[in-house]
Amino acid sequence: MTESYFVCATPRTGSSLLLGLLASTGLAGTPESYFRQPDEQLWADRWKIPGPADPAFEYRAFVRAAVGAGTTPNGVFGAKLMWGTLDRLVAQLAPSTEGHDLAVLEAAFGPVRFVYLRREDELAQAVSWLRAEQTRTWKAGDPGGTAAEPHYDKAGITSLLDTVADHNAAWRAWFTRYGVAPHEITYEQLTADLIGTTRGVLSYLGLDPDAGRPIQPRHRRQGDQLNEQWAARYRAEIAR
Numbered sequence: 001m002t003e004s005y006f007v008c009a010t011p012r013t014g015s016s017l018l019l020g021l022l023a024s025t026g027l028a029g030t031p032e033s034y035f036r037q038p039d040e041q042l043w044a045d046r047w048k049i050p051g052p053a054d055p056a057f058e059y060r061a062f063v064r065a066a067v068g069a070g071t072t073p074n075g076v077f078g079a080k081l082m083w084g085t086l087d088r089l090v091a092q093l094a095p096s097t098e099g100h101d102l103a104v105l106e107a108a109f110g111p112v113r114f115v116y117l118r119r120e121d122e123l124a125q126a127v128s129w130l131r132a133e134q135t136r137t138w139k140a141g142d143p144g145g146t147a148a149e150p151h152y153d154k155a156g157i158t159s160l161l162d163t164v165a166d167h168n169a170a171w172r173a174w175f176t177r178y179g180v181a182p183h184e185i186t187y188e189q190l191t192a193d194l195i196g197t198t199r200g201v202l203s204y205l206g207l208d209p210d211a212g213r214p215i216q217p218r219h220r221r222q223g224d225q226l227n228e229q230w231a232a233r234y235r236a237e238i239a240r
Contacts, residue, residue: 031078
């Protein structure tokens with residue numbers, strides 16, 4: 001059985017949806033974005049330990065607290081990593097160890113497996129990402145959202161398409177460099193079959209899908225006709 005795993009993704013691939021599905025089983029840890037830098041103080045406050053704003057902040061202690069919070073009684077820990085978060089996590093755990101990322105992760109988290117989540121329709125991903133940034137709404141009901149009206153931005157979509165491609169290429173290069181064969185799934189597979197895809201991840205982790213609680217989503221899809229209209233407009237404009 002896996003001791004630890006990371007869901008490796010880029011924004012707007014359904015990673016929060018997948019994390020909620022995995023957590024609902026009670027078997028696969030309580031995966032969250034524990035190592036996203038802007039959220040570290042919030043997590044530290046929740047765990048009642050010194051955070052980045054405190055001179056007593058110690059990153060290894062923060063990681064130990066994350067493992068404690070993110071581990072289910074069967075000993076499985078899960079977390080999400082976006083590209084960029086991985087580099088910082090490794091650097092904070094073991095400065096001056098460039099080229100030994102996997103060894104650093106295994107020293108901190110034990111044997112690690114990786115789930116790679118991507119989106120086949122990268123234009124839809126870029127449109128969703130742009131809209132989330134404009135409205136500050138990253139999931140349905142997000143209290144951090146604003147009343148800002150989203151607006152079509154061709155240059156913004158192009159920039160995010162480039163970022164998506166760069167980050168996917170970086171993940172694949174990292175997996176190749178360290179000889180990692182991740183369990184790869186797509187947003188499209190996940191949304192088409194929430195239960196079956198989640199069971200597949202559990203099996204990959206060496207967990208019995210029938211041993212846990214029923215799989216339940218905690219997030220719902222945000223995309224709507226506006227997203228589809230922006231994508232269609234973008235396709236038409238670049239085809240001219």
